[in-house]
Amino acid sequence: MDLKFYNSYMEIDLGALESNFKKVQRHVGERRILPVVKSNAYGLGVMEVTHVLTERCGVDIVGIAQVLEGIDLRKAGYLDIDILIMGSSPAHAIPYAVKYGLQLTVFSEDSLREISRAARELGKRSAKVQVKIETGMNRIGVRGGEELARLLKLIRELGNIQLVGAFTHFANAVYRQDAFTLEQYGRFKAAVEQIKAEGFELQYVHCSNSGAMMWLDDSEICTHARPGSLYMGYCTMADYSNDLGLREPASWRSFIVNVHDVYPGESVGYDRHFMPERRTTVATVAIGYADGLFRPMAVDGGPVLIGDARTRYLGCCMDQCFVDATGIDCRIGDEVTIFGYSSGGTLLSALEITRFTGQCYQNDTICSPNSRVERIYLR
């Protein structure tokens, strides 16, 4: 492993990811999978993850959040797959999406007109879109009934919009048998029936995210399931279950660059953050919050591994952080695991860190290592 000049690395086990995907595929049976690869595939690397999905898992459509991300995929040579931009795009970005053949999500008449105009101006016969149904998230979407009827009517009138899919998004699906999710599902089902009754044929119908896939059977109307976390190996159910036996694929590791003892009366870090009450061995580690380390966790004494030993942070700076190494046999150059597996196989789960921080696991773990962190792929 050549880490070149990097201070830390995120190791991504693509074999584990492939195996996780296949477990998820078996679990959903007939439905196909529309995997989400937004935000650089949740930090794991969109190109490498998309390669595994398309070459080894048979995927032919992926979901992303922003137009820029779709253009990156097209420019990297992913020309044959369908790419759905699930988020709402600012009007100025719409012509780019149409130009690169990305499927936009529609829910408003304004955006439909923008798409139609962009297609005309670019000399495209039609632009493919999917309609987002508002069922309770109240983020983006058109409500079933009158709102949806107006939108469908406009699609017909514009003539150069091809409606290929319909989807919605659940707000609460990490709770099993959640009543609100079932309400949302009911509204979605009615909207899909409304669209079909209007004579549209839908190639893509999808609603289940990683949570809902674990307990909601939507196969009566859905062609696809739309996991993000789950196919990667993170089961985010509120009850901490991992029914499919998935394995976390990502581990972020850095190195000790200094080890020294501090004594009562001395202090460590800005604002003299850590004041030892007894002799304490402090390891300085080569990353800080400017590498993406979630600062509140490291400031508040969150968990971390030195080698295979669990310990705690003593503080956090921009480029370096402090870890308690008292009683741990360690030296300069030893590995420190921020989340995932240590090189020796000890797990500090990304999902456990989320329980410590009270955030979403993507936010404070896998999405957070930035471009100062090297990616190492196990293939």
Add this chain to the structure above:
Amino acid sequence: MTDTGMYSSYLEIDMGRIRDSIERVRRHIGAGCEILPVIKSNCYGLGTEAMAEFYTRECGMRLLSCAQVSEGAQIRSCTPPDTEILVLSGVPLPAVKHAVRHGLQLSLYNEEGVRALSAAAREAGRSVRAQIKIETGMNRIGARPGEELARLICALRECGNIEIVGAFTHFATASEPESAFTREQLARFREGLAQLDGAGICPEYVHCCNSGGTAWLREAFYTHVRCECLSLGYPCMDDGSNLLGVREPASWRAFVTNIRRLMPGESAGYDRAFMAEHPTDVAVISAGYGDGLYRPLASRGGPVIVGDVRTRYLAVCMDQSFVDVTGIDCRLGDEVTLLGESAGGAALSLEELKRLTGQTLTYPLTMINSRVARVYKY
């Protein structure tokens, strides 16, 4: 030039303000002392290459610094060949040979580091320049004056192929004006310098003041001050003071992509995070924590500006966020300012965000990632 049209949000950087802040700092520190820019973490989110070019070509600075070898290599590739680049932080041993290859100065603070650098230099067939980091109270990296520093000097002598061109330390509490602990650190730093002097090491570069120290510790200016935050326009003082009158240069703006009225009983976001108690107009904006928005700020109703009107977040997702626009005249496509200033001048300063979040001043800037376009206003 980046084509910003495809981006969902952008960070606008007012280079005129940065130029003005640098002039103010230079007047304050006087002739004989210079700013040592700290171009780390994508230059605090503002862009490594744009800022490195600005400092060297426009401001004529020859000594730059960064935190990691990877950053030094990037700076090397976009600056004049005579630029000196110091890596301030501890680096993993495998990175040392890359530092030598790119002609970077490492910070030395223990024998292991000295021997690794010497070996890498020998292998590359050249001698190298480096600086000594002195431990004075931060207890992060550094050699303590006395025995530790003596061992370091001894190792340097034995190796013979490392030229020491600088010595520095770092203050832990200088953002507090007149901090006694900072003066203690300065006294220890002087001890370290005297010890180096006694050993015949008289470095060309001596520096210890960060942004805080630059504001008030005049006797510690030496040859350089390392006040990146201050010279970008962020004073970073605990008491919120801004003696030099610098101005924040960066503004992050996204766009309204949906507006909807919620009625009592309805909710918005994951876990039904916002529950409407009365009719509420909710705008969805095109940025979320997947772009680097600090999630706790947005999930706890922190401030945000729609057009030129201050309002609050209602909830946050990875790629989009919810903002309360009840009673605000706004429409699709309107700009939303997440930090900095709106086009009309309404301000949401990093200073204020620091107070609200309890994090550091620059944290929100360093989190803004590559999904966000950088737009430089010259």
